[in-house]
Amino acid sequence: MPIKPSFIIHTGDITHLSKSAEFDDADKVFSETGVPIHWVPGEHDIIDEERGKAYLERYGKGSKGAGWYSYDDHGIHFIGLVNVVDLKGGGLGNLGAEQLAWLEADLKDRSNSTPIVVFAHIPLQVIYKEWGWGTEDGMQALNLLKRFGSVTVLNGHIHQLAQKVEGNMTFHTALSTAFPQPAPGSAPSPGPMLVPADKLRTLLGLSTVSVVQGNKPLAIIDKTLAG
Amino acid sequence: MQILISQLRFATTRLVFNRGLAVALVFGPVVGAMLAFGAVAAQDATTKDANEITIDNFTFTPKELTVAVGTTVKWVNHDDIPHTIVEKKTTFRSKALDTDDSYSFTFTSAGTFDYFCGLHPHMVGQVIVK
Numbered sequence: 304m305p306i307k308p309s310f311i312i313h314t315g316d317i318t319h320l321s322k323s324a325e326f327d328d329a330d331k332v333f334s335e336t337g338v339p340i341h342w343v344p345g346e347h348d349i350i351d352e353e354r355g356k357a358y359l360e361r362y363g364k365g366s367k368g369a370g371w372y373s374y375d376d377h378g379i380h381f382i383g384l385v386n387v388v389d390l391k392g393g394g395l396g397n398l399g400a401e402q403l404a405w406l407e408a409d410l411k412d413r414s415n416s417t418p419i420v421v422f423a424h425i426p427l428q429v430i431y432k433e434w435g436w437g438t439e440d441g442m443q444a445l446n447l448l449k450r451f452g453s454v455t456v457l458n459g460h461i462h463q464l465a466q467k468v469e470g471n472m473t474f475h476t477a478l479s480t481a482f483p484q485p486a487p488g489s490a491p492s493p494g495p496m497l498v499p500a501d502k503l504r505t506l507l508g509l510s511t512v513s514v515v516q517g518n519k520p521l522a523i524i525d526k527t528l529a530g
Numbered sequence: 531m532q533i534l535i536s537q538l539r540f541a542t543t544r545l546v547f548n549r550g551l552a553v554a555l556v557f558g559p560v561v562g563a564m565l566a567f568g569a570v571a572a573q574d575a576t577t578k579d580a581n582e583i584t585i586d587n588f589t590f591t592p593k594e595l596t597v598a599v600g601t602t603v604k605w606v607n608h609d610d611i612p613h614t615i616v617e618k619k620t621t622f623r624s625k626a627l628d629t630d631d632s633y634s635f636t637f638t639s640a641g642t643f644d645y646f647c648g649l650h651p652h653m654v655g656q657v658i659v660k
Contacts, residue, residue: 321626346649347612347649350625350649387649390646392618392644392646392654393646393651393652393654432652434588435652491587492587492588492609493650494587494588494609494610495611
């Protein structure tokens, strides 16, 4: 890495089949970056025999439930949500009542001026229902975030870029480093997209967030002396 | 401030890919031999596969299957992506099925069993046991 970021957010699907060897390989690759990493699980990371135990043993320290948590960095409140467990037939991704109650409590005493970044594996908003690209109770989470002046919503799962701005909320997905997936409805299924080998690297990638000098007003963050 | 958002899975993907390649090379002659017997085997396939549900393109086929009490139904995953078979009331739940893995369940009582993929719940199917 030419410039080391403050940290990496991994939006899930660390592995293909939740196997120990796969987690080991991923850990080895990521440890080479020397950068702290914040994880949330994808559906591929919780299909071990005990359905998520392997993930939680490695990455669940300090998290609640199936692995959700929040932390503060650079004056920003970051929230990692898990929407890949206890999915219901015919439905979409799912946060569940326990996680939503936790989120409500987590946000309760935060001022509206606190910048929020929330990330989960499956999109919290519905991008394409027919392929399950959305979260059943995602709107309940987004409603809890509406009062904040700056909310950034990140997700993985769909292996392609999509962006949307809605009021104070900005939605961003990221490219995958594994394989590309087709645009919604453009193929019979969301399965891996076969592309010519020389095109592959144009469809894989990373997203970085940098401070770029612009003409927009800066965010004012209020903080009491109590912290 | 700089944050990097990523989905680094390339190491594991590369391993899976290499394994697939090795298997293809080693079993090249065996596949050839199987193809030679393909015509003979196909004769039995229609009766043998009556209680088999295949997964292709994130879809269960047939979507509805009617069987008699005591029948063993087999699900086979042909996708490059793992799937699981979960009955709505969790009467049965498979492990993760990788490409070409299968799962079988014997229905010992009559009823309608709705199931879905635990990873991609928009994939749904039904087994009716009479």
